[in-house]
Amino acid sequence: MTTTTTPPGPSLAAGPSRLRRALGTPTLGPLAALLLACVFFSLNSDRFLSGGNFSLVIQQVMVVGTLAIGQTLIILTAGIDLSNGAIMAFGGIVMAKLAADGVVPPLVAIAIGLLVCAAFGAVNGLLVTAIPLPPFIVTLGMLNVVFALTHVYSADQTVVNLPAPLTALGDTFAIGGTTVTYGSLLTILLFLLFAYLLSQTAWGRHVYALGNSPEVARLTGIRTGRLTLGVYTVAGLVYGIAALLLVSRTGVGDPQAGQTDNLDSITAVVLGGTSLFGGRGLVIGTLLGALIVGVFRNGLQLMGVPSIYQTLITGVLVILAVTVDQLSRRRNR
Amino acid sequence: MSRSTRTAGALAACSIAATIALTGCGGDGTGATGGAATSAGAAAPVKVGLITKTETNPFFVKMKEGAEAAAKAEGAELMTAAGKFDGDNASQITAIENMVAAGVKGILITASDSKAIVPAIQKARAAGVMVIALDSPVEPQNATDALFATDNLKAGQLIGEYAKSLMAGEPAKIATLDLAPGIAVGRLRHDGFLKGFGIAEGDPSIVCSQDTGGDQAKGQTAMENCLQKAPDVNLVYTINEPAALGAYTALKAKGREKNVVIVSVDGGCTGTKAVQSGQIAATSQQYPLKMADQGVKAVVAFGKGGAKASGYTDTGVTLISDKPAAGVESKDTAFGLQNCWG
Numbered sequence: 001m002t003t004t005t006t007p008p009g010p011s012l013a014a015g016p017s018r019l020r021r022a023l024g025t026p027t028l029g030p031l032a033a034l035l036l037a038c039v040f041f042s043l044n045s046d047r048f049l050s051g052g053n054f055s056l057v058i059q060q061v062m063v064v065g066t067l068a069i070g071q072t073l074i075i076l077t078a079g080i081d082l083s084n085g086a087i088m089a090f091g092g093i094v095m096a097k098l099a100a101d102g103v104v105p106p107l108v109a110i111a112i113g114l115l116v117c118a119a120f121g122a123v124n125g126l127l128v129t130a131i132p133l134p135p136f137i138v139t140l141g142m143l144n145v146v147f148a149l150t151h152v153y154s155a156d157q158t159v160v161n162l163p164a165p166l167t168a169l170g171d172t173f174a175i176g177g178t179t180v181t182y183g184s185l186l187t188i189l190l191f192l193l194f195a196y197l198l199s200q201t202a203w204g205r206h207v208y209a210l211g212n213s214p215e216v217a218r219l220t221g222i223r224t225g226r227l228t229l230g231v232y233t234v235a236g237l238v239y240g241i242a243a244l245l246l247v248s249r250t251g252v253g254d255p256q257a258g259q260t261d262n263l264d265s266i267t268a269v270v271l272g273g274t275s276l277f278g279g280r281g282l283v284i285g286t287l288l289g290a291l292i293v294g295v296f297r298n299g300l301q302l303m304g305v306p307s308i309y310q311t312l313i314t315g316v317l318v319i320l321a322v323t324v325d326q327l328s329r330r331r332n333r
Numbered sequence: 334m335s336r337s338t339r340t341a342g343a344l345a346a347c348s349i350a351a352t353i354a355l356t357g358c359g360g361d362g363t364g365a366t367g368g369a370a371t372s373a374g375a376a377a378p379v380k381v382g383l384i385t386k387t388e389t390n391p392f393f394v395k396m397k398e399g400a401e402a403a404a405k406a407e408g409a410e411l412m413t414a415a416g417k418f419d420g421d422n423a424s425q426i427t428a429i430e431n432m433v434a435a436g437v438k439g440i441l442i443t444a445s446d447s448k449a450i451v452p453a454i455q456k457a458r459a460a461g462v463m464v465i466a467l468d469s470p471v472e473p474q475n476a477t478d479a480l481f482a483t484d485n486l487k488a489g490q491l492i493g494e495y496a497k498s499l500m501a502g503e504p505a506k507i508a509t510l511d512l513a514p515g516i517a518v519g520r521l522r523h524d525g526f527l528k529g530f531g532i533a534e535g536d537p538s539i540v541c542s543q544d545t546g547g548d549q550a551k552g553q554t555a556m557e558n559c560l561q562k563a564p565d566v567n568l569v570y571t572i573n574e575p576a577a578l579g580a581y582t583a584l585k586a587k588g589r590e591k592n593v594v595i596v597s598v599d600g601g602c603t604g605t606k607a608v609q610s611g612q613i614a615a616t617s618q619q620y621p622l623k624m625a626d627q628g629v630k631a632v633v634a635f636g637k638g639g640a641k642a643s644g645y646t647d648t649g650v651t652l653i654s655d656k657p658a659a660g661v662e663s664k665d666t667a668f669g670l671q672n673c674w675g
Contacts, residue, residue, distance in 0.1 A: 045435075053434055060427045156514055158448040249426070251452035256420035256445070301431035304380075307414040307424075308388050 078278025096253025121236015211278030391675025493529020552579025574604025
């Protein structure tokens with residue numbers, strides 16, 4: 001076992017040791033929490049345990065979940081992104097407005113929206129690497145800039161009557177009698193893609209190395225500036241996909257959207273066992289984190305508990321998740 | 334590695350225990366209403382959903398109280414949810430979906446975004462759920478089965494007529510402290526005020542118009558700016574009482590509070606007390622409790638096999654003032670305080 005010398009994170013080594021490591025990762029806690037929550041809600045509501053309800057929960061977490069993929073990438077580099085919800089809202093308005101006004105064909109409008117989001121991500125990345133500035137401050141500033149741009153560009157008007165391609169991801173297909181949206185499927189595929197990229201490619205290993213120690217990463221020949229810029233740009237592109245998911249889910253372009261999604265995405269990342277100090281965590285954990293929030297919201301509502309308790313419980317879970325991270329870090333030293 | 338895993342596992346177990354304990358608490362909290370409901374009716378109680386813009390605004394707190402009382406009286410089970418901020422459309426959509434999944438017969442909703450909520454409402458109605466808009470209509474209005482709300486045009490008109498009578502021919506210099514662009518409630522109250530006062534938009538007597546979002550601090554800033562622009566303002570229309578109190582603070586700082594008339598809409602308890610103390614001359618009082626009460630009753634009637642509610646139900650508005658103006662019917666603040674909300 002070489003576990004003490006390699007940086008934490010998924011290993012490229014094959015065989016039973018990988019399974020062992022997987023069990024040792026911070027994903028175990030969130031998985032147990034999710035399963036226990038599901039058992040608890042199944043016992044307390046006869047409407048919880050059904051394919052239709054599970055499909056609904058996935059629909060409800062897909063936007064924040066997708067944002068949280070980008071957030072996970074950035075947090076793995078020991079950064080943070082407060083601007084992701086605002087960037088998504090702007091991307092969504094750009095797509096909706098261009099398409100609804102008939103300025104360009106719908107698919108082109110979507111492409112422009114995706115590129116705009118990637119561009120904002122790239123600007124974040126440039127400011128973080130080139131000057132350099134702390135990610136917290138850069139993205140706090142960007143949050144306000146993009147929020148204002150959204151409201152100026154949309155003139156505070158909700159965009160309605162969107163052409164079909166923008167809402168296509170909200171369409172459904174059936175698996176054994178359960179209807180699932182294409183958006184839910186896309187979200188799951190994105191998580192699998194990034195799980196693969198982070199664990200099985202050199203790029204992914206470099207992201208972990210950068211988060212663990214930028215200095216060591218630089219000395220081993222990783223071009224850390226370029227890598228960071230790339231991570232923020234890719235995250236921006238992912239926010240663009242979240243924007244398309246949002247538009248397809250709500251059927252409108254909403255300038256008020258995403259105002260708490262920055263913190264909600266950080267919540268999902270942290271609940272999923274990823275360390276805010278960088279270099280440690282799995283993107284699948286983030287999916288579990290997002291699902292935990294969604295399952296509690298849905299389950300409590302089915303039980304008739306007011307939504308404010310969901311907020312309370314999410315808060316408690318976040319603090320517990322960070323405590324787990326801190327304590328396990330201390331043991332590892 | 335294994336030691337840390339064990340710690341993590343133990344902590345995870347703790348966190349789950351804590352979570353379940355907490356959830357239990359939450360369940361008990363609502364058990365009060367749920368339990369009463371089950372004992373009242375032998376059959377499964379009708380489930381009613383109430384979705385407000387936020388949890389914290391006194392207007393919605395009162396609305397929730399009204400719904401809880403009505404649900405208890407009718408033997409119904411009430412489920413509530415709210416957005417995290419005013420304008421939080423996504424949370425309202427999620428709440429609608431979860432309530433439909435929970436098997437509600439009807440949903441009462443004060444929509445944060447009158448257009449963006451419509452697709453989710455259509456899905457709920459397609460699933461056989463009756464949807465009633467409370468307080469303000471969605472766009473288009475017929476996207477919900479029914480609307481239980483204040484006639485906001487009339488609310489504005491009442492204070493317009495009152496101000497006209499009070500000014501008694503004296504030339505008016507009007508400041509309007511409005512809500513925000515594109516929101517129906519704000520536009521209707523503003524237009525109603527002008528109609529009641531007998532002037533059209535763009536009349537030279539309107540010397541200043543500013544958006545406040547219905548917020549006290551923004552109302553104060555807006556009034557300060559209006560006074561900078563037109564120091565001789567003598568009549569202030571405000572979208573609601575927080576904006577009115579902000580305006581009062583700004584006027585007081587300039588020593589102008591005695592000779593400027595402030596009129597407003599809402600009838601919250603803080604606002605009604607401000608009418609009593611003379612800070613606000615008159616306000617049009619609306620009744621959120623009544624909206625919720627009638628809404629719950631309509632859902633229960635539908636749940637028990639009755640017809641769906643339809644069309645628009647005016648939940649009433651009363652002009653409250655301690656300085657009655659000639660030719661305009663009003664009630665005093667004693668009545669206002671008895672019927673105020675928040």
